[in-house]
Every structure is written in C-alpha cells, then in structure tokens.
Amino acid sequence: MVDLIALLLLLSGCFFIFAGTVGMLRLPDVFCRLHAMTKADNLGLLLICMALAVMDGRLRTTLLLLLIWLLALLASTVSAHLIARHARGQSQ
Amino acid sequence: MNPAVYVLVAAAIFGIGLHGLLVARHVMRKLLALNLMLSALFLLLIVVPASIDGRPDPVPQALVLTGIVIAVSTTAFALALMVRLFRRQGHASIHPDLDPTLIGQRRATKRKEGDR
Amino acid sequence: MNVGLLIDLLLGLILVGLAVQVVLGRQLFRSIVFYVAFGLAMALVWARLGAVDLALADAALGAGLTGALMLAAFRRLIKLDPAQAVTSGSAHTALALLIAVLAAGMVATIGLTAMALESQPGAAGVAVFEALPATGLGNPVTGVLLAWRGFDTLVEMVVLLTAFLGARVVADEGWAPRSTVASFDLPLLRTLVAAIVPLASLIALYLLWIGSDQPGGAFQAGSVLAAAGVLLLLTGQLLPAPTSSAWLRLGLVLGVAGIGLLVLLPMLSGRPPLAWLGRGALLLAESMMMVSIGCTLTLMFAGAPGLKDGTR
Numbered sequence: 001m002v003d004l005i006a007l008l009l010l011l012s013g014c015f016f017i018f019a020g021t022v023g024m025l026r027l028p029d030v031f032c033r034l035h036a037m038t039k040a041d042n043l044g045l046l047l048i049c050m051a052l053a054v055m056d057g058r059l060r061t062t063l064l065l066l067l068i069w070l071l072a073l074l075a076s077t078v079s080a081h082l083i084a085r086h087a088r089g090q091s092q
Numbered sequence: 093m094n095p096a097v098y099v100l101v102a103a104a105i106f107g108i109g110l111h112g113l114l115v116a117r118h119v120m121r122k123l124l125a126l127n128l129m130l131s132a133l134f135l136l137l138i139v140v141p142a143s144i145d146g147r148p149d150p151v152p153q154a155l156v157l158t159g160i161v162i163a164v165s166t167t168a169f170a171l172a173l174m175v176r177l178f179r180r181q182g183h184a185s186i187h188p189d190l191d192p193t194l195i196g197q198r199r200a201t202k203r204k205e206g207d208r
Numbered sequence: 209m210n211v212g213l214l215i216d217l218l219l220g221l222i223l224v225g226l227a228v229q230v231v232l233g234r235q236l237f238r239s240i241v242f243y244v245a246f247g248l249a250m251a252l253v254w255a256r257l258g259a260v261d262l263a264l265a266d267a268a269l270g271a272g273l274t275g276a277l278m279l280a281a282f283r284r285l286i287k288l289d290p291a292q293a294v295t296s297g298s299a300h301t302a303l304a305l306l307i308a309v310l311a312a313g314m315v316a317t318i319g320l321t322a323m324a325l326e327s328q329p330g331a332a333g334v335a336v337f338e339a340l341p342a343t344g345l346g347n348p349v350t351g352v353l354l355a356w357r358g359f360d361t362l363v364e365m366v367v368l369l370t371a372f373l374g375a376r377v378v379a380d381e382g383w384a385p386r387s388t389v390a391s392f393d394l395p396l397l398r399t400l401v402a403a404i405v406p407l408a409s410l411i412a413l414y415l416l417w418i419g420s421d422q423p424g425g426a427f428q429a430g431s432v433l434a435a436a437g438v439l440l441l442l443t444g445q446l447l448p449a450p451t452s453s454a455w456l457r458l459g460l461v462l463g464v465a466g467i468g469l470l471v472l473l474p475m476l477s478g479r480p481p482l483a484w485l486g487r488g489a490l491l492l493a494e495s496m497m498m499v500s501i502g503c504t505l506t507l508m509f510a511g512a513p514g515l516k517d518g519t520r
Contacts, residue, residue, distance in 0.1 A: 071407075078400045094216045098253070099319035101220035105227045107312025112231035114304040118294070120236060120282065124243050127274065128227050131250055136315065138259055140322045142329050148258040149333040150348035154357060157265055157349065158364045161427055161501075164269050164277075165371035168508045171281040172375035178285055 006055045013047030016040050030087040038080045042073055098139040105132035117185045119174045123167060130163045219256060222249050236294050240278045247271025260423035261349045264415070268431035273505055276438050280509055344487045346421030353425070354490050358471035365463045365497060372460070372504045376513055397443045408436035416498050420487060426494040430501025437506030444518045446506075452514030456503060463500025466493040 023036025049069045053062040105128055112125030134156045141149045178184045226246040233239035247270045254263035336348050336356065345351045353361050412432040419425030440446040470493040507515070 071404075074400065074403060078396055081394075081396055094213050095323055096320065097213070097216040097220050098257070099323060100316055101223055102319060103312045103316035104224050106315045107308045108224070108227045108231055110311045111304055111308035114307060115298050115300055116231075117299060118236060120278065120285075121231075121239060123278075124230055124239055127243065127270075128230060128246070131246070131270070132315070134262075135250070135253065136319050138254070138257055138262070140319055140326060141333070142326050143258070144329040144333050144337060147337070147348075149330055150336050150352050151330065151332045151357075153259050153262055153349045154352035155360070156259075156262055157353065157427060158360050160262070160265050160270050161364050162367050164274055164505075165368045167274055168277050169371040169374045169378075171277055172378045172511070175281055175284050175288075176378050178288060182289065184285060 002054060002057075006051045009047050009051035009054065013044045013051060016044030016047060018044075020044060031084060034080045034084055038076050042069075042076060045069055045072055095139045098135055102132040102135040102139065105129075105135070119177065119184045119186060120171075123170050123174070127163065127167060130159070134159055215256065219249070219253050223253065236282065240275060240282060243278070244271050244275035247274065261347070261425060261428070264423060264428040265431065268428060268435065273431060273434060273438075273509075276509055280511065284511070343490075344420075345490070347419060347423065347425070349423070350419050350425050350490075350494075354467075354470065354493065358467065361497075362464070362467045362471055365467050365500065368501065368504050369460060369464055372508055375508060375511075379511065401439060401443050401445055404439055405436050408432050408439075412436075412498065412502075416491075416494055419494065420491065426497040427501060429494075430498040431505065433498065433502030434505035434509070437502060438509050441506065441510050441515075446510075446515045447518040448510040448512030449514040449516035450512065452507075456507075456514055459499050459503040460507070461500070463497040463504075466496030466500075469493070 017040065020036050020040030023040060024033050027033045027036055046069055049065040053065050056062075109125045109128030109132060112128065113122050116122050116125060137152050137156050137159075138148070141152050143149065174184055177186070223246065226242055226249055229242040230239050230246060233242060248267060251263045251267035251271065254260070254266055336352055339356075340346075340348055340351055343351055343355055345355070412429040415424040415432060416426060416429040417424075419428070437446070441448070470489065507513070
C-alpha cells in the first residue's frame with residue numbers, strides 16, 4: 001500500500017518535470033520558459049520528495065527532504081528573478 | 093549493478109573527450125574535453141575493482157577523491173593560463189596556423205606588439 | 209533484463225549524450241553548461257555505484273565549482289574581447305576520429321580485461337576494513353585518506369595551494385575589481401545571502417563532523433564553504449582585493465600544515481600512526497583542511513590575491 005502511494009507520487013512528479021522540460025524546449029519566449037522551469041519543476045520536485053519521504057517513513061528523512069525542497073525553491077526563485085530582469089533589460 | 097555497462101560508457105566518454113581535445117581550437121574547449129577524459133578514467137577506476145562483502149572498495153574511492161580535487165586545481169590553473177594567453181595574443185587558440193580566419197588577426201597582433 | 213541493468217543503461221546513455229553535447233556544442237557557453245550537467249549526472253552514477261563520498265565531492269567540486277571557475281574565466285574573456293572570445297573553429301580530420309575510436313577501444317579492452325582479472329577483492333581494501341574499528345572511525349574512505357594514505361592527501365593539499373599560487377603568478381595586473389558581481393543590488397539577493405551563508409556554514413560543519421562515520425569529510429565540507437564564498441563574491445558582499453590579509457594567508461596554508469603535522473609527527477616520534485592518532489587529531493587536521501580548501505577555492509574564483517568587504 002505504501003509502495004503504491006510512493007509509486008503514484010513518483011510517477012506524477014516525473015510527469016511534471018517532464019512537462020517542465022518540454023515547456024523549456026518548446027516555448028517561444030524567455031519569460032514563458034521561466035514559467036515552465038520554475039513552476040512545473042518545483043512541483044515535480046515536491047512530489048518526488050514526498051514519494052521518497054513516504055518510502056522511508058522516518059521523521060528525520062521527511063524533514064531533510066523538506067529542507068532540500070525549500071532550498072531548491074529558494075535557488076530557482078532567485079535565479080528566475082535574475083534571469084527575468086536580465087532578459088527585460090536586454091529587450092528594452 | 094552491471095560493471096560492464098559502465099566500462100563501455102567510460103571508454104565512449106574517453107573517446108569523445110580525446111576527439112574533442114584533438115579537434116577543438118579554443119583552449120577552453122580543450123580543457124572541457126580533458127575534464128571529460130578525466131571523469132571517464134575515474135569511472136573506470138571505481139567500476140573495475142571487485143566489491144568487498146557488498147561494500148565498495150575504499151582505496152580506489154580515496155584515490156579518485158584525491159583525483160577530483162587535483163582535477164579542479166589543474167583546471168583552475170589552466171584557466172588562468174588561458175586568460176593570460178588571450179590577453180597576450182588576442183585570441184584563445186593555440187593553433188593559429190590551421191584556422192585561416194585567425195591568420196590576419198595574428199599579423200595584426202604582431203604589428204601591435206612591434207609598435208610598443 | 210532486470211531493473212538494475214535498465215537503470216545502468218539509462219544512466220550510461222545520459223552520460224554519453226551529455227558528453228557529446230559538450231564536445232559538439234556550437235557555442236562555448238552551451239558546452240560549459242552541458243559540462244556542469246555532465247558532472248551532476250556523474251554524481252548520480254557515483255551514488256548508483258555506492259561511492260557516496262565521491263557523489264558529494266563530484267557534485268560540489270567537479271560540477272559546481274569547476275563550472276563556476278569556467279564561467280568566471282569565460283566572462284573575463286568576453287570582457288576583454290567579445291568577438292574573439294568564442295572562436296568556433298574545429299579542425300575535424302579523419303585521423304582525429306580514428307585516434308579517438310582506437311583510444312575508446314583501448315580503454316574498453318583494458319577495463320574489461322581488468323574486470324575479468326580482478327575477481328578477487330583487493331588486498332588493501334580488505335586490510336582497511338579489518339583495521340578500521342581500531343581507529344574508531346566508521347567511514348573507510350576517511351580512514352584511507354587520513355590514516356593510511358595521508359601522504360597522498362598531503363600532496364593533494366600542496367597541489368591545491370600550488371595551483372592557486374601559479375594562477376596568481378600567471379595573471380597580470382589588468383583585472384577588473386568588480387568583475388564577479390551581479391550588476392544590480394536587490395533586496396532579494398541580500399535575503400538569499402542571509403539565508404544561504406549561515407546554512408552553508410552549518411552544513412559544512414555537519415559534513416566535516418559526520419565524515420568520520422558516514423559519507424562526508426573535509427573535502428566535501430570545504431567545497432560547501434567555497435560555494436558560500438562564491439555566493440558572497442557574486443552578490444558583492446565580498447570583493448576581490450589586490451592584497452591579502454594575514455588571516456587569509458593563514459587560512460590558505462593551514463590545510464597543508466594540518467595534514468603535514470598529521471602524517472609527519474608519527475614518523476618523527478617513531479611510533480606507528482594508528483597507535484598514536486585519535487579521532488580528535490584526525491578531526492582537527494580535517495577542520496584545518498576544510499578552512500584551507502574553502503579559502504583557496506574562493507580565491508581561485510575571485511581571481512585575486514585577497515578579499516575585502518563589499519558591504520561598506
């Protein structure tokens with residue numbers, strides 16, 4: 001039962017990351033690609049972290065995975081902001 | 093865990109890196125290719141030895157860890173050399189004779205150095 | 209065809225594909241970015257092979273810090289001359305292709321033959337596992353690095369310091385002092401620094417402490433510290449300076465001193481090292497190495513002999 005939940009979470013996480021990558025490759029503009037990369041990838045990473053936490057079951061692992069996700073979120077937020085500012089500065 | 097797959101992968105990456113080293117003209121591309129070759133050899137060093145009671149052999153691991161740090165150090169030094177080379181001759185290639193677009197640049201640089 | 213073989217084939221395919229993109233990229237920037245991705249894929253392969261220390265070290269040093277150093281050097285080239293910085297010539301010849309294919313064949317033959325010959329576990333590794341409980345350590349790689357092959361680690365620290373000194377000797381005086389800073393000062397960047405730098409220091413100390421028993425150690429901790437230093441340089445909190453303070457120079461040589469004392473003092477006192485060293489001595493030497501690695505790699509990224517405060 002636990003394995004089934006973990007499998008579903010893992011597959012949906014992989015689907016979101018795949019969707020984000022497809023968006024990054026196929027969308028026309030830098031700003032649209034930033035949408036795909038940050039939103040879809042962070043959601044996919046959250047689902048994968050949840051799958052790993054469910055598979056392991058300990059509180060320590062869950063808290064560490066949450067910390068990893070928050071750090072990834074922080075990094076992608078700041079990177080996306082800087083890239084968007086640079087792109088806007090260049091297009092004006 | 094199938095070591096044979098990784099041995100073939102390491103061989104392929106070594107070949108790709110060597111091809112890049114021979115073919116590229118920009119020094120930084122040569123550095124990237126050298127780093128690829130290094131990574132392939134590290135992979136070979138870890139994959140080939142047999143595991144001891146299921147745990148990987150620690151002596152090659154320590155050697156490859158040393159190797160990674162030395163690879164970073166040498167890359168940093170080589171990058172400093174590349175920047176100095178670029179400042180001196182105006183382009184980052186060490187084969188100016190082969191690239192016809194750079195021969196005019198080399199003559200111009202020589203003229204500039206002669207003016208000093 | 210079990211799942212393990214499938215995972216290995218997939219990882220191998222990813223590695224080879226990324227390597228091809230590094231070598232074949234039209235633009236140099238693209239090749240550098242693909243090299244960073246290749247380093248991260250290598251970290252995955254290390255984790256798959258069970259070498260977790262190597263995974264941590266390759267992700268931090270091989271992918272992260274090498275990528276940062278390459279991008280910093282690339283940026284210096286662009287600032288000097290944007291047109292010539294990215295000459296995209298390639299001398300494709302059939303001879304080069306032949307040599308590459310033959311070399312790949314040679315490596316494959318060596319690897320497969322060695323694998324067939326090395327069916328027994330190595331004697332050194334077995335000896336390490338047998339002697340490990342006597343030292344009080346739980347991580348065999350840390351034991352090999354410090355207790356049994358300490359001279360290799362001494363040489364490694366000396367190479368790191370020498371590469372930094374060599375880069376300083378080779379570089380000339382015309383560097384731009386603000387070349388590592390992002391060109392604007394945002395509250396978001398200050399928040400990032402305020403959140404990341406203390407956390408990175410804590411993670412570095414944790415990796416150092418846990419390296420005695422579990423995957424971790426001085427090199428991984430030092431590279432996390434160097435990552436924090438690179439972040440400070442990129443956001444302008446630290447700036448490159450033409451001269452270095454005494455503290456910084458002490459930090460640079462502390463690692464060589466630490467590991468040197470650790471391996472040379474037992475030789476002088478005549479006792480075998482394992483009878484003389486305790487866990488505390490190893491941890492002290494490792495912490496000195498961590499400080500030194502962090503300082504050296506940060507200064508290598510800055511491309512300058514010293515650092516000064518950028519917030520004033």
